Amino acid sequence: MAKVIVITSGKGGVGKTTTSASFSSGLALRGNKTVVIDFDVGLRNLDLIMGCERRVVYDIINVINGEVSLKQALIKDKNCDNLFILPASQTRDKDALNLEGVERILEELKQSFDFIVCDSPAGIESGAFMAMYFADEALVVTNPEVSSVRDSDRILGILAAKSKRAVEGLEPVREHLLVTRYDPKRVNAGEMLSVTDIQEILRIPLLGVIPESESVLKASNSGTPAIHLDKSDVADAYRDVVSRFMGEDLPMRFIAEKAGFFKRLLGGN
Amino acid sequence: MSMIAGLIDYLRGTEKKTAVVAKERLQIILAHERAGRGTATPDYLPALQEELMAVIAKYIHVDRDSFKVQLEKHDQYDVLELNITLPDKVNSRR
Numbered sequence: 025m026a027k028v029i030v031i032t033s034g035k036g037g038v039g040k041t042t043t044s045a046s047f048s049s050g051l052a053l054r055g056n057k058t059v060v061i062d063f064d065v066g067l068r069n070l071d072l073i074m075g076c077e078r079r080v081v082y083d084i085i086n087v088i089n090g091e092v093s094l095k096q097a098l099i100k101d102k103n104c105d106n107l108f109i110l111p112a113s114q115t116r117d118k119d120a121l122n123l124e125g126v127e128r129i130l131e132e133l134k135q136s137f138d139f140i141v142c143d144s145p146a147g148i149e150s151g152a153f154m155a156m157y158f159a160d161e162a163l164v165v166t167n168p169e170v171s172s173v174r175d176s177d178r179i180l181g182i183l184a185a186k187s188k189r190a191v192e193g194l195e196p197v198r199e200h201l202l203v204t205r206y207d208p209k210r211v212n213a214g215e216m217l218s219v220t221d222i223q224e225i226l227r228i229p230l231l232g233v234i235p236e237s238e239s240v241l242k243a244s245n246s247g248t249p250a251i252h253l254d255k256s257d258v259a260d261a262y263r264d265v266v267s268r269f270m271g272e273d274l275p276m277r278f279i280a281e282k283a284g285f286f287k288r289l290l291g292g293n
Numbered sequence: 294m295s296m297i298a299g300l301i302d303y304l305r306g307t308e309k310k311t312a313v314v315a316k317e318r319l320q321i322i323l324a325h326e327r328a329g330r331g332t333a334t335p336d337y338l339p340a341l342q343e344e345l346m347a348v349i350a351k352y353i354h355v356d357r358d359s360f361k362v363q364l365e366k367h368d369q370y371d372v373l374e375l376n377i378t379l380p381d382k383v384n385s386r387r
Contacts, residue, residue: 170315177323181330214310221316225323 026134029141030159032183034175036146038167039204042240043262044143045073046251047163050266052107053251056138059098061110061129063155064145065121068112075102075247076109085113088125094132103252108137118151126154148182157188161198163231167205168217173225176201180226200231202265207236208281219279232265234258235278338364345375354380 031044041064048060062070065085071077082097087110094110101107110129113120133140144155156162162183166176183197184190190197203219210216223230237258243250251262257278264274342362349355359378364371 170319173319174323174326177326181327185330211312214312217312217315217319221312225316225319 026137027139027160028130028134028158029139029161029163030144030156031141031163031165032144032152032156032179033165033172034146034148034152034179035167035172038165038172039234039240040146040165041070041073041143042244042250043163043165043202043204043234044070044141045249046259046262047266047269048107048139048141049101049104049249049251050262051139051141051269052101052104054266054270055106057106057136058104058139058141059108059110059133059137060141060143061155062112062143063121063151064143065112065116065118065151066114067145068114070109070143071099071111072247073244074109074249076111077247080111083111083113084129085116085120087129088121094129103248118145118149118154121151121154123154123157127158130158148178152179153182153186156183156197157186159183159187159197160189161200163200163202164226164228165202165204166222166226168203168207168211168219168222170217173217173222176226180228199228200269201226201228202231202234204234205236206233206278208279212281219276230276231268232261233276233279234261234265338362349377353377356380 029047031040031047033040041062044060044062048058052058060070060074061084062068063084064070068080068083071080076099079099082092084097086092087094087097098108098110101109130140142155142159145151156179164176164179166172180199183199187197189195201223203222206219207216211218219230219233235257237256239253239256239258240250243253243258250256250258251266253259261278264277268274342360345362346355346357346360349360355377359380361374361376363374363376365374
């Protein structure tokens with residue numbers, strides 16, 4: 025049975041699209057037929073992060089309006105065989121989305137895909153609502169920062185009250201916490217909320233921690249999802265996230281400060 | 294905090310870390326926001342109160358003011374609380 029996963033956060037700029045790109049790529053790299061949908065109608069960006077912006081011809085609104093088939097709108101990813109992208113419309117606004125249309129698309133995608141990853145726009149307006157409504161699971165992307173944590177809590181409230189699963193009284197949406205832009209050095213200095221603090225406040229299971237890193241910008245510059253980068257903490261962290269999502273039990277990495285040059289030289293850790 | 298007290302704290306290294314402040318602030322505001330979220334007072338509550346009152350008034354004479362229905366939210370469960378103050382001498386219709 026295909027699974028619908030929403031990547032959400034409430035707050036903007038915390039790493040939803042970066043996560044959508046790497047998470048969906050990671051699922052595909054493990055052999056799962058995966059599609060990633062950009063729900064940010066009017067402000068599409070997933071295409072840029074995935075590096076397929078020049079191949080976009082049709083978008084989700086064309087499909088909803090019945091102007092083209094789903095097959096015509098799906099773009100095959102350049103890095104992974106099993107991955108397809110359904111871009112958002114850039115010229116329309118979020119009112120062009122409607123629940124019936126989104127449901128029809130998801131039902132059709134469920135016929136041929138294992139995972140459907142929905143990249144939510146920021147905010148709690150209709151676009152974000154459409155992205156989360158049909159979700160089976162949710163990755164709540166949170167920065168170690170007060171406004172992000174508060175907004176995540178709000179999103180968790182909406183998932184618990186207004187998602188299809190909540191409205192129909194089915195088993196609740198399975199929630200996962202993903203902490204991004206984490207800096208263990210600042211946490212140790214008492215300048216940043218720790219993973220434990222955030223978990224204690226939001227009270228949902230931790231799926232992973234993505235360290236703050238320069239490589240995220242490098243990845244977006246070149247249109248390659250961060251998970252494909254060589255020798256990068258972020259790529260390793262996203263691979264761990266995907267493995268844990270698939271049920272592997274891995275210890276958390278990147279939550280301790282990196283040992284300095286001298287410490288490493290002396291064999292400490 | 295006065296400047297001197299701040300300076301002493303700074304020198305002692307006992308100044309509260311900002312991450313601790315952040316956590317405390319979040320815990321307070323979120324407790325507040327969660328309590329006021331969504332179904333704090335469901336639509337059916339006033340009607341439920343009226344009907345319950347009508348039923349109880351059949352058997353016991355109670356004041357409107359001594360009758361209270363409220364819903365309390367907890368982590369795992371909600372409590373529907375029915376609070377009736379009975380008059381000194383209960384006029385049951387037995």
